[in-house]
Amino acid sequence: MAIRLFDSLTRTTRELQPSHADGVFRFYNCGPTVYAPAHIGNFRTFVVNDVLRRLLELEFGANKVKHVRNLTDVDDRTIGQAKKESRPLADITQHWTKLFHEDCTALNLLPPHHEPTATGTIKEQVNMIEVLMEKGHAYRAPDGSVYFKLATFPGYGGLSRIKERELKITNAVADADHKDSVSDFALWKAYKPEEDGAVKWPGPRGAGEGRPGWHIECSAMSKSLLGDTIDLHTGGVDLLFPHHENEIAQSQCCNGTTFARHWYHSEHLLVDGTTMSKSKGNYYTLRDLVAKGYDPMAVRYALLAGHPRKQLNFTLDSLHAAESAIKRIESYAKKLLSYGAITAAEFPDYFKTTDKPKVWGVLGIVWDMLCDDLSTALALGHLHKAINAFQFPTGPSPYRFEIELAELSKVMFMFGLRLSLEEKKSAVAPAEITALAEKRWAAKAAKDFATADALRKEIAAAGWSMLDRKDGYSLEQLKK
Numbered sequence: 001m002a003i004r005l006f007d008s009l010t011r012t013t014r015e016l017q018p019s020h021a022d023g024v025f026r027f028y029n030c031g032p033t034v035y036a037p038a039h040i041g042n043f044r045t046f047v048v049n050d051v052l053r054r055l056l057e058l059e060f061g062a063n064k065v066k067h068v069r070n071l072t073d074v075d076d077r078t079i080g081q082a083k084k085e086s087r088p089l090a091d092i093t094q095h096w097t098k099l100f101h102e103d104c105t106a107l108n109l110l111p112p113h114h115e116p117t118a119t120g121t122i123k124e125q126v127n128m129i130e131v132l133m134e135k136g137h138a139y140r141a142p143d144g145s146v147y148f149k150l151a152t153f154p155g156y157g158g159l160s161r162i163k164e165r166e167l168k169i170t171n172a173v174a175d176a177d178h179k180d181s182v183s184d185f186a187l188w189k190a191y192k193p194e195e196d197g198a199v200k201w202p203g204p205r206g207a208g209e210g211r212p213g214w215h216i217e218c219s220a221m222s223k224s225l226l227g228d229t230i231d232l233h234t235g236g237v238d239l240l241f242p243h244h245e246n247e248i249a250q251s252q253c254c255n256g257t258t259f260a261r262h263w264y265h266s267e268h269l270l271v272d273g274t275t276m277s278k279s280k281g282n283y284y285t286l287r288d289l290v291a292k293g294y295d296p297m298a299v300r301y302a303l304l305a306g307h308p309r310k311q312l313n314f315t316l317d318s319l320h321a322a323e324s325a326i327k328r329i330e331s332y333a334k335k336l337l338s339y340g341a342i343t344a345a346e347f348p349d350y351f352k353t354t355d356k357p358k359v360w361g362v363l364g365i366v367w368d369m370l371c372d373d374l375s376t377a378l379a380l381g382h383l384h385k386a387i388n389a390f391q392f393p394t395g396p397s398p399y400r401f402e403i404e405l406a407e408l409s410k411v412m413f414m415f416g417l418r419l420s421l422e423e424k425k426s427a428v429a430p431a432e433i434t435a436l437a438e439k440r441w442a443a444k445a446a447k448d449f450a451t452a453d454a455l456r457k458e459i460a461a462a463g464w465s466m467l468d469r470k471d472g473y474s475l476e477q478l479k480k
């Protein structure tokens, strides 16, 4: 089944296909603004996009997907935070970028192929602004800023369906005096020493020093890394207007061609039935939840437990439900492994292919549901239904459950869920047992199997069992 996804521009569900001759699917996802911790609402979007990336890789091949996600490291908010803390802008943005990456790793997000920064692509942004000025789509304001002239792009509002009257109200900001029309938006912001401090770059030809407006960065990064036309552009629904609407205007007027062939927006996350806010006490970062003892995989599961295009209500109960759901999948996986006499260490890479299984078994429906407009909640529902209904043989069976294991491994890849299939250690081994284990491991490495065996017996006599893996060992307390 091909991947079909709702397109916010045409408001229809359409098949995703690469459009370039090289067959590479070009995918741009608006990234975070790095001035504060990303909250779990931000991560809903990134987790949903990660599932999308994984589906695309299975459908087109891992080397046929190019995924770009940017970092906004200069804008009003980042500059404001640097000023508040009296620190250089780069200090603030590097700190929050590092923490963002740690959260991404904990949530098992595949790193994008390119992660450009706004400050690293000033030249590309300035170039685009110059082209827009030359073509008459942008003009210099008296203060040295550059604005996009909305009246030159009749297609404006096509994505958000915003009416002209609403537009005037929305865009009527303080610096309206400098604009030809209140609807015009900034491509380049003239340097204001009292606000910008040390943050400034040489401007486009004919404009003054300053910094780029926020919207132009995505247009420029996307163009420089993926070309004039991309296959999919995504982000949270809050970016649909004005950010994405402005991106379309800038890119299409500059490049003279379609910008994104498909637009996808994930919906807001509510917490305890309402929007997240620090004052309501329902504002969570991943770190807050980990500190409360929750596993990031349970957070990831909970963020996928609703349709991405519908608002999702996140509660601590939904996290408990996610934990139990993951345990049910783990116990199914363990049962398949034990029936198939396969070790847990072999499982994640059981069928190490980059594409989807050639034969689907009972979990084929999960792939179908995800390909049907990324219906993650339905897909998870069908996963559990199939697991519950699965008939294991009652007696010994020569069947190795290879199809089941391969498809479960693929399904876990699609959801990006890591299972823990090793038995949990009940206690930490005392130092003398660890010392014996180290000796035995060394003996085994030296192929002194007689000593290794004798040590294993000694360890067992002390009430511990040593389990060997390829890259090390674990110690488990024997039941008394």
Ligand SMILES: [Zn+2]
Pocket (backbone or CB within 6 Å): 029, 030, 031, 218, 243
């Ligand atoms: Zn963007």
